[in-house]
Amino acid sequence: MTESSLTRIPELLRQQQQALLTDWLDRQMSSSTLRPDLIREQDLREQSRRFLSLLAEAVAHGLGDHIQGDGYRAVSEFLGELSRSRANQGFSPTETATFVFSFKETLFNHLRDAWQNDGEGLADDIWRASTLIDRLGLHTVEVYQKGREAIIQRQQQEMMELSTPVVELWGGIVALPLIGTLDSARTQVVMENLLERIVESNASIAIIDITGVPTVDTLVAQHLLKTVAAARLMGAECIISGIRPQIAQTIVHLGVDLNEVLTKATLASAFQIALKRLGGAILTPDSQRN
Amino acid sequence: MERIPILRLRDCLLVTIQVDMHDQLALTLQDDLTELIVRHQARGVLIDISALEIVDSFIGRMLSNIAAMARILDAVTVVVGMRPAVAITLVELGLEMPGVRTALNVDAGMRLIERALEEERQAGHGRSKG
Incomplete structure (x- = not known):
């Protein structure tokens, strides 16, 4: 040109x-x-x-x-x-x-x-x-x-915010029902949310429910352990609940050490143990009769 | 020289860290605290770090060390009021402070110390109080 x-x-x-x-x-x-x-x-x-x-x-x-x-x-x-x-x-x-x-x-x-x-x-x-x-x-x-x-x-x-709600189950007990795969970015948000809510609600026990987590690999387990450790440092105890049979098998096969963490099969039993720690209990008509 | 005050409350020692720690301050605190635990025969140590916003690996290790030293001197040690950001940083640094008791606030911390001392007394293997 x-x-x-x-x-x-x-x-x-x-x-x-x-x-x-x-x-x-x-x-x-x-x-x-x-x-x-x-x-x-x-x-x-x-x-x-x-x-x-x-x-x-x-x-x-x-x-x-x-x-x-x-x-x-x-x-x-x-x-x-x-x-x-x-x-x-x-x-x-x-x-x-x-x-x-x-x-x-x-x-x-x-x-x-x-x-x-x-x-x-x-x-x-x-x-x-x-x-x-x-x-x-x-x-x-x-x-x-x-x-x-x-x-x-x-x-x-939006999905990130929606998927990490922290709910207060009882005075001093918060629960975090996790849904979906945990990656590093989400874990960060989950961890921060949980810790902030522990401070806000003055909760001494936090239940992390993983019923909705489809797979647990070493990375996810690592993330969970980190969250538990951070909550412990702040003075709150963590209970991991909702461990499905296949996930229990995977965790053991992978050699992930969850011995330090209190684990329960269902959210209900985790809630019971949490109440017990705080000196409370749930009374049903059955248990009163006995 | 700048120092972190250590208060004595009955047989407990109260350390409230109100400023951001620097290395020398942490070392001084370590000296002072161990000294005072021995002098006062303190049974409990409560370290309140609710005002601490920034930790690096050194300060994290110092905190962990101070707590461990207090424990060796047979004082129940509780670290209270750690902020979420600090907790996340410490975990990321791999400083999970195993064996150190923690509580959400000073109130919960004092109760924890009382309960621990009570348990020790009942178990009967606590140090006999002179």
């Missing part, structure tokens, strides 16, 4: 905006990726019009090598907004990016008319236009993806 050849893109965008828009909209309407179920024609028209006018303003400042420059801020912000809203509306990334890419054909056709028989100038300008639109399109995809990632992250966070 020779630097000498002047570009006609800014001029074209400024002078023939209306013609470009009509042409482009025709193309978008007849395109197979049009989603009339997700977006109204009127909105699409408005979005296309705004994109064109912002793009015309941007290229008037020069066809930069990157779209992060000041001139392109408005257009890239607009595309970001568009991408986010389309992601929420349920467009696929391809459909979202096609909005920008579909402009290529229109622009190229108009460029061909503008340059007439000057092949070299046309080739240069097509290259420039292509690069520019590619960048804008990729920007759309990037924002789309970031939006998705943010959603995933938020959901992960």
Whole structure:
């Protein structure tokens, strides 16, 4: 590409905006990726019009090598907004990016008319236009993806918080029913939650119920032992309950040493022993009769 | 020189760590405490670390050592009020302080000491009080 050849893109965008828009909209309407179920024609028209006018303003400042420059801020912000809203509306990334890419054909056709028989100038300008639109399109995809990632992250966070509730069973006894696989990140949250609640509720006994933990491997056992040790350091005793038969077998086969920790098969028996430690007991009609 | 005060409450010693420990302070505390346990024939030692926010491996080891020394001098030692963050740090550092009694707060700690001394008295192998 020779630097000498002047570009006609800014001029074209400024002078023939209306013609470009009509042409482009025709193309978008007849395109197979049009989603009339997700977006109204009127909105699409408005979005296309705004994109064109912002793009015309941007290229008037020069066809930069990157779209992060000041001139392109408005257009890239607009595309970001568009991408986010389309992601929420349920467009696929391809459909979202096609909005920008579909402009290529229109622009190229108009460029061909503008340059007439000057092949070299046309080739240069097509290259420039292509690069520019590619960048804008990729920007759309990037924002789309970031939006998705943010959603995933938020959901992960929510799941993390949801899955580690610490409940107070009795004055001085808290229980932590664990559900799902324990990994390092979750254990950290679980451990912190439990310890905070021990302080808040002044609990001297904490029951960790692992009925909902599908598998216990050495790492999970290690995490559990750490939590128990930390609670002990703070002055609370931990009881691990809800150990299913298969898990008991696995723990022994793995050679994990749980001797230091009080373990119970069910939450009920753990609760009973906890009450006993605090000097209480549950009286049923049966036990009173005896 | 900066020192951590050690209070005597009947036959117990009360250590309340109100400042962030640095190495020299911990060493001084170790000296003072062992000295006082022997001088007063203290039967119980209560170390309150509820104000302690930062521990490193050295301070963690010092705490563990102080508790172990007090135990060797036949004083029931209870560490009380450890913050969650400190507990997590100590566990991660592998300093789980085996054998050291712990309690949530000073009140629970004092009860623990009383109960332990009571048990010792009943078992009859406690040191005869002079």
